[in-house]
Amino acid sequence: MGTTEIVNELYDRYYIHDSTPEDVISSHWKHYQSQVKVRISEGNIESLVGSAFGDLEQRAITNRMLSWLTIGSYWLRLPRKKEILQLIKSSIDLTKRMGLPFTYDCFRQVCSLVRVNQYITEKNLDANPNVIIIGDGYGFLASLIKEIYPGSTILLVDLGRILLFQAYYCGKAHPHRSHFLMKGIEEFDQKDSSHDFVYCPAEHLRFAKNQSFDLAINIASMQEMNQQSILGYFSFLREHLNPDNLFYCCNREEKTMPGGEISRFLEYPWREKDVHLVDEYCHWYRYFLSLHRTQNGPKILNSRIPLVNYFDGLIRHRLTVLETTDDCNIGEE
Numbered sequence: 081m082g083t084t085e086i087v088n089e090l091y092d093r094y095y096i097h098d099s100t101p102e103d104v105i106s107s108h109w110k111h112y113q114s115q116v117k118v119r120i121s122e123g124n125i126e127s128l129v130g131s132a133f134g135d136l137e138q139r140a141i142t143n144r145m146l147s148w149l150t151i152g153s154y155w156l157r158l159p160r161k162k163e164i165l166q167l168i169k170s171s172i173d174l175t176k177r178m179g180l181p182f183t184y185d186c187f188r189q190v191c192s193l194v195r196v197n198q199y200i201t202e203k204n205l206d207a208n209p210n211v212i213i214i215g216d217g218y219g220f221l222a223s224l225i226k227e228i229y230p231g232s233t234i235l236l237v238d239l240g241r242i243l244l245f246q247a248y249y250c251g252k253a254h255p256h257r258s259h260f261l262m263k264g265i266e267e268f269d270q271k272d273s274s275h276d277f278v279y280c281p282a283e284h285l286r287f288a289k290n291q292s293f294d295l296a297i298n299i300a301s302m303q304e305m306n307q308q309s310i311l312g313y314f315s316f317l318r319e320h321l322n323p324d325n326l327f328y329c330c331n332r333e334e335k336t337m338p339g340g341e342i343s344r345f346l347e348y349p350w351r352e353k354d355v356h357l358v359d360e361y362c363h364w365y366r367y368f369l370s371l372h373r374t375q376n377g378p379k380i381l382n383s384r385i386p387l388v389n390y391f392d393g394l395i396r397h398r399l400t401v402l403e404t405t406d407d408c409n410i411g412e413e
């Protein structure tokens with residue numbers, strides 16, 4: 081299936097007929113989904129404007145300059161400078177193919193991948209990793225993973241309306257790869273397929289029964305989900321990750337959504353037997369430069385430093401070997 085057909089199918093299902101079940105959308109996304117503007121007429125995209133899932137559509141020259149200043153200020157203080165630079169270079173080529181600018185949002189995902197890469201290599205997962213990404217926004221990270229691990233299979237799970245952006249941009253990044261949309265009626269069997277990108281609307285994840293993954297990634301996404309979705313994803317991962325897995329989770333320590341529900345990183349259903357290889361505040365996700373002033377920012381002599389903004393809360397990340405259902409069964413024998 082080509083990505084044009086996938087985009088059209090997702091448009092029909094999630095924009096013409098709003099078929100996202102209520103239980104997978106948090107109040108945050110109920111609020112922001114309406115700002116996403118997609119219009120397709122007779123198969124042609126007339127408008128594709130995202131909102132609230134990243135800065136990749138910011139093209140104004142001032143935004144781009146501030147984005148590069150933000151990137152430079154982090155890069156100077158981060159370890160693994162050479163690896164980060166190498167990945168930035170590949171990402172710039174990639175974003176050009178996607179028709180998007182390389183921004184700070186891309187940079188923080190590059191840094192996350194550099195951090196995870198070290199462990200992917202250690203565990204010898206680099207040849208053909210099976211990857212699941214939950215909430216990939218524009219599909220930048222999936223496209224980048226495919227770029228550096230060409231043998232990978234990547235399942236992208238997201239709300240149907242936003243998944244359309246992932247199908248569109250991953251299609252532009254990797255037009256000659258195989259792209260597949262899970263429709264929910266049939267069970268998708270990874271063993272029978274040779275798809276590079278599999279798009280899964282959140283409510284259909286249960287149909288991905290026969291899949292097993294080496295690596296799961298969730299960046300800035302669980303922080304905007306309701307409790308039920310977070311529990312659902314953790315139990316899916318525990319059932320479908322291989323025992324020698326990696327789960328990278330980078331989210332706000334605490335976030336209150338418009339409907340009042342609170343998502344707390346440390347209250348996700350972690351288990352004692354999960355092994356955290358990395359567990360700290362995220363060094364490349366603390367502040368950003370922008371003309372738009374957020375509530376908090378660094379101060380000198382009680383005055384805010386111009387242009388420098390903190391995020392609305394601290395961001396933690398963990399790279400974890402999750403205890404899987406198989407591990408539990410072995411423990412019980």
Ligand SMILES: C[S@@+](CC[C@H](N)C(=O)[O-])C[C@H]1O[C@@H](n2cnc3c(N)ncnc32)[C@H](O)[C@@H]1O
Pocket residue numbers: 104105106109132133134185189214215216217218237238239242282298299300301302304305309
């Ligand atoms: C703030 S964006 C983050 C995008 C990207 N990961 C990044 O770091 O820039 C949050 C992402 O989570 C997705 N999301 C929200 N609710 C979800 C759900 N129940 N299941 C899967 N993805 C969800 C959004 O559609 C969006 O792609």
